[in-house]
Amino acid sequence: MSRPGFLVSAWPWRSVAYLLTGAVTGCVALVGIVTAAAVGGLLAIVLVGVPLLVLTALAGIPLARLERLRLRLVDLEPAPGRHAAPSATGLRPWLTTRLRAPATWRELGYALLFAVLLWPVDALAITVALLFPLSMVASPLLMATVGDGMETKVLKQWTITTWPMAFGVAALGLVLLALCAYVLGVVAGARAELTRLLIAPRDADLGAELVELTRSRARLVDAFEAERRRIERDLHDGAQQRLVALTMTLGLARLDAPPGPLADQLATAHDQAGRALAELRELIHGIHPKVLADYGLEAAVADAADRSPVPVEVTLELPGRLSQSVEAAAYFVVCEALANIAKHSGAGRAEVSGGHRDGRLFLAVRDDGRGGADAAAGSGLTGLADRVSVLDGRLSLSSPAGGPTLLSVEFPCDPCEPTDRCA
Amino acid sequence: MRTDRSLRVVLAEDGVLLREGLVGLLHRCGHEVVAAVGDAEALVAAVEKHSPDIVVTDVRMPPGFQDEGLRAAVRLRERTPTLPVLVLSQYVQRAYASDLLDSGDGSGVGYLLKDRVGQVEEFVDALCEVAAGGTVVDPEVVRQLLRRRRDPLERLTPREREVLALIAEGRSNAAVARELVVSEAAVGKHISGILSKLDLPPAEETHRRVLAVLAYLRA
Numbered sequence: 238m239s240r241p242g243f244l245v246s247a248w249p250w251r252s253v254a255y256l257l258t259g260a261v262t263g264c265v266a267l268v269g270i271v272t273a274a275a276v277g278g279l280l281a282i283v284l285v286g287v288p289l290l291v292l293t294a295l296a297g298i299p300l301a302r303l304e305r306l307r308l309r310l311v312d313l314e315p316a317p318g319r320h321a322a323p324s325a326t327g328l329r330p331w332l333t334t335r336l337r338a339p340a341t342w343r344e345l346g347y348a349l350l351f352a353v354l355l356w357p358v359d360a361l362a363i364t365v366a367l368l369f370p371l372s373m374v375a376s377p378l379l380m381a382t383v384g385d386g387m388e389t390k391v392l393k394q395w396t397i398t399t400w401p402m403a404f405g406v407a408a409l410g411l412v413l414l415a416l417c418a419y420v421l422g423v424v425a426g427a428r429a430e431l432t433r434l435l436i437a438p439r440d441a442d443l444g445a446e447l448v449e450l451t452r453s454r455a456r457l458v459d460a461f462e463a464e465r466r467r468i469e470r471d472l473h474d475g476a477q478q479r480l481v482a483l484t485m486t487l488g489l490a491r492l493d494a495p496p497g498p499l500a501d502q503l504a505t506a507h508d509q510a511g512r513a514l515a516e517l518r519e520l521i522h523g524i525h526p527k528v529l530a531d532y533g534l535e536a537a538v539a540d541a542a543d544r545s546p547v548p549v550e551v552t553l554e555l556p557g558r559l560s561q562s563v564e565a566a567a568y569f570v571v572c573e574a575l576a577n578i579a580k581h582s583g584a585g586r587a588e589v590s591g592g593h594r595d596g597r598l599f600l601a602v603r604d605d606g607r608g609g610a611d612a613a614a615g616s617g618l619t620g621l622a623d624r625v626s627v628l629d630g631r632l633s634l635s636s637p638a639g640g641p642t643l644l645s646v647e648f649p650c651d652p653c654e655p656t657d658r659c660a
Numbered sequence: 661m662r663t664d665r666s667l668r669v670v671l672a673e674d675g676v677l678l679r680e681g682l683v684g685l686l687h688r689c690g691h692e693v694v695a696a697v698g699d700a701e702a703l704v705a706a707v708e709k710h711s712p713d714i715v716v717t718d719v720r721m722p723p724g725f726q727d728e729g730l731r732a733a734v735r736l737r738e739r740t741p742t743l744p745v746l747v748l749s750q751y752v753q754r755a756y757a758s759d760l761l762d763s764g765d766g767s768g769v770g771y772l773l774k775d776r777v778g779q780v781e782e783f784v785d786a787l788c789e790v791a792a793g794g795t796v797v798d799p800e801v802v803r804q805l806l807r808r809r810r811d812p813l814e815r816l817t818p819r820e821r822e823v824l825a826l827i828a829e830g831r832s833n834a835a836v837a838r839e840l841v842v843s844e845a846a847v848g849k850h851i852s853g854i855l856s857k858l859d860l861p862p863a864e865e866t867h868r869r870v871l872a873v874l875a876y877l878r879a
Contacts, residue, residue: 470725473750477774478675484778485681489688492780507778514775518750527720528753531727536755543754543804 248311249418252425253367255310256359259428262307263356266300270352295335297344300351301436308437311429316437347435355428362424366417373410377403454627455562462525462565469525477517484510529568533558537568538589545575547604550588557652559598566624567600567648570632573617574602574644582606582642593652601645608640618644667691667791670710672703672717672729673748682716682777689784698722700732707736707743714744714791718774719756730756737763744768744791748777752800754877761795761877767870770796770830789830795870796830797877813876815857823850828873 243249273293280286298320305316320341323334335341372379373391380389380403388398397403487507494500529537535553542549558564571589578587584606591600610618618634625632630648669686671693673679683693695706699722707715715736721729733745741764749756749771757771770790776798777783786796802825813821819840826836833851837844851869858875860868 473720474675474725477750478678481774481777482675482677482681484775485678485685485780488778488780489685511775511778514778518752518773518775522751527751528755532755536753540753540755 243422244415244418248422251310252418252421253363255307255425255429256363256421258307258310259359260356260363262300262303263351263359266296266348267352267356270296270348291332291336294345295341297346297348298335298341300348301344304347304351304432305437308429308432311425312433316433318437344436347432350435355431358424359428362421366420366424367414370410370414370417374407374414376406376410451627451629458566458624458627459562462562465525466530469521469527472517472521472524477514477521480510480514480517484514525565526568529564530561534564534567537564538571541568541572541575542589545587546579547575547582547584548586549575550586552588552590553600554592555598555652556593559593559648559650559652563598563628563630563648563650566628566630567598567646570621570625570644570646571600571602573621577610577617578602578604578606578642581610582608582640584640584642593650596649596651598648598650599645600647601643603641603643606640606642607638608636608642609638610634610636610642610644667713667787668710669693669787670703670706670712670715671696672698672700672706672715672721672732674698674718674721678774678777685777685780686784686787689780691784691787700728703729703732704736714746714787716746716748716787719747719749719751727756730759734759734763737769741765742768742793744770744793746770746772746787746790746796748772748774749798750774752798752804754801754804757797757801758877761797761874765870766874767795768793770794771798771801772796773798773800786830794830795828795873797828797873799829801877802828816854820850820854820857823847824854824872824876827851827869828876 270293273289273296277286277289277293281290302318305318308316318340321334321338323330369392376389376391376397377400380387380397380400383389388396389403390396391406397406484507487503487510491500491503491507494503526537526540528540533555535555538553539551542551559567575587575589578584582604584604587602587604589600589602591598593599618632622632625646625648628648628650630646632644632646634642634644636642636644669691671679671682671686673682673696676698679696679698683696686693694710694712697703697706703715703717703721706712715733717729717733719727719730721732730747730749733747736743737745737760745760745763745768747756747760747770750773752773760769760771763769768790770786772783772786776786789796813824816824822840823836826839831839833844833847837847840847851872854872855862855868858872860871860875862868
């Protein structure tokens with residue numbers, strides 16, 4: 238509006254159109270809402286009115302939609318509605334979703350405000366800022382037609398009797414019109430801003446929704462971790478204990494059994510129980526390694542390195558324990574990377590390095606293999622990247638054909654006090 | 661070094677089934693379980709009351725089901741560095757074994773997988789070995805560590821590493837010789853080679869073996 242071309246651009250016209258349609262829409266809305274509420278209220282006694290009242294409560298939704306469309310007249314930024322999709326198709330889910338959403342009530346509030354207060358403001362602005370200067374501009378014309386060339390009244394107040402006066406008033410009207418174009422622009426802009434604030438919030442709310450979204454994903458991951466720990470505990474305290482007791486009993490029985498077919502069968506059973514126990518142990522470890530919970534990431538990574546068939550050098554120094562979710566995600570990144578190295582890279586050795594700087598955990602896994610790992614090829618890497626991103630972390634991979642491969646991750650996180658292990 | 665005397669054992673294991681089984685097993689092998697308890701606090705109290713020859717404990721115990729048993733064992737060793745402790749764990753993990761071996765001078769400790777109690781004779785042998793001041797580390801842990809090739813073990817020959825691994829499992833020279841099908845004299849030569857390469861000057865024999873095992877575990 239501060240640009241010199243404002244007066245000759247489409248913006249004054251857009252402002253006028255916005256305010257004018259606003260006045261009309263608001264007027265219609267007032268009549269509609271009052272009528273519906275009155276009829277609904279009267280008929281509520283015979284229950285027929287109740288659905289009508291519900292409909293009235295929902296009146297904000299179509300009106301807000303219209304208002305968002307009208308907003309495009311003076312505000313080029315898209316103004317999307319933010320209604321959540323109902324959980325199922327059909328009238329009832331739609332109705333419950335809408336009636337529960339704060340957006341619905343906010344839009345109803347806007348509809349009431351619009352119908353009672355805003356449209357008269359629109360109308361007033363149009364009247365004052367458009368009709369007054371226009372009627373001044375029209376003075377010579379009025380004098381020539383209605384006043385028979387003798388006299389006319391400007392704004393029904395001052396009588397003009399001479400032609401120079403009439404043209405002077407007309408010239409004044411033109412100047413005033415130009416000034417009022419700015420006033421209309423300001424009013425329309427302010428109205429649009431208010432509308433947007435109430436029914437099409439820009440960034441602040443979007444930010445809140447994103448945070449909500451991230452939190453719910455993080456909650457899901459946490460819930461998943463908790464479930465893993467529960468399964469691990471159940472297996473440990475149940476099946477594993479029983480199997481240990483069984484192998485012990487079988488071991489004792491073998492001591493007692495005289496040599497013969499019975500002793501042989503006992504020996505077979507004993508071996509099988511032992512093997513089942515070993516498999517169960519590996520399974521439990523895969524679900525949630527206890528060393529991670531008890532000793533933290535450094536020890537768990539050292540343990541993963543111990544298990545790797547490819548020799549792994551570990552240089553990882555951390556200031557203390559980190560949050561459980563970060564520790565778990567980082568650990569599984571390292572495990573997956575080491576598993577990939579063992580399976581695909583043909584590497585002779587690998588290295589896990591990392592540390593904690595500036596509130597971030599850095600980890601790098603490199604190998605001297607043939608490279609060519611592709612994160613997009615649907616390998617476990619995509620899943621890892623997903624898992625990392627939930628915690629706002631970043632995973633990057635450099636793996637040119639011919640090697641070497643470097644996988645690095647970083648997470649924002651702070652070390653935890655040993656007293657309150659962060660959940 | 662191995663004794664056949666009857667040992668007075670304090671046992672800590674929260675699983676009732678396994679606890680009763682272990683009591684029966686130890687009793688059968690001629691040892692006396694003076695107390696069988698289900699949590700770490702009761703373990704410490706029982707050791708104070710009975711002053712046993714050896715403590716056998718689980719790692720994960722009430723109330724937190726973390727590594728209470730192990731921590732209690734380490735505490736007991738800090739108080740009485742000569743108290744033999746055999747820890748039974750469900751997990752093959754160096755971190756647990758290291759914590760335990762770091763307590764005291766590392767002699768008279770054992771870290772075994774629970775699976776091993778099924779091999780009744782081996783288990784009872786390991787128990788006696790620890791009670792006599794030896795160091796026993798589970799072959800699974802040893803096997804994992806063998807995969808690592810780092811200082812100071814890099815200077816050892818493959819054969820010397822094999823011998824060291826067997827010592828870490830708690831074998832005597834004779835047992836190592838049987839396992840590798842060599843003479844006991846050859847084993848002795850390997851051991852002196854290991855000790856000199858690990859910079860362990862001559863001292864009392866058992867002690868140097870323990871230090872070698874510790875060096876091996878920390879490598």
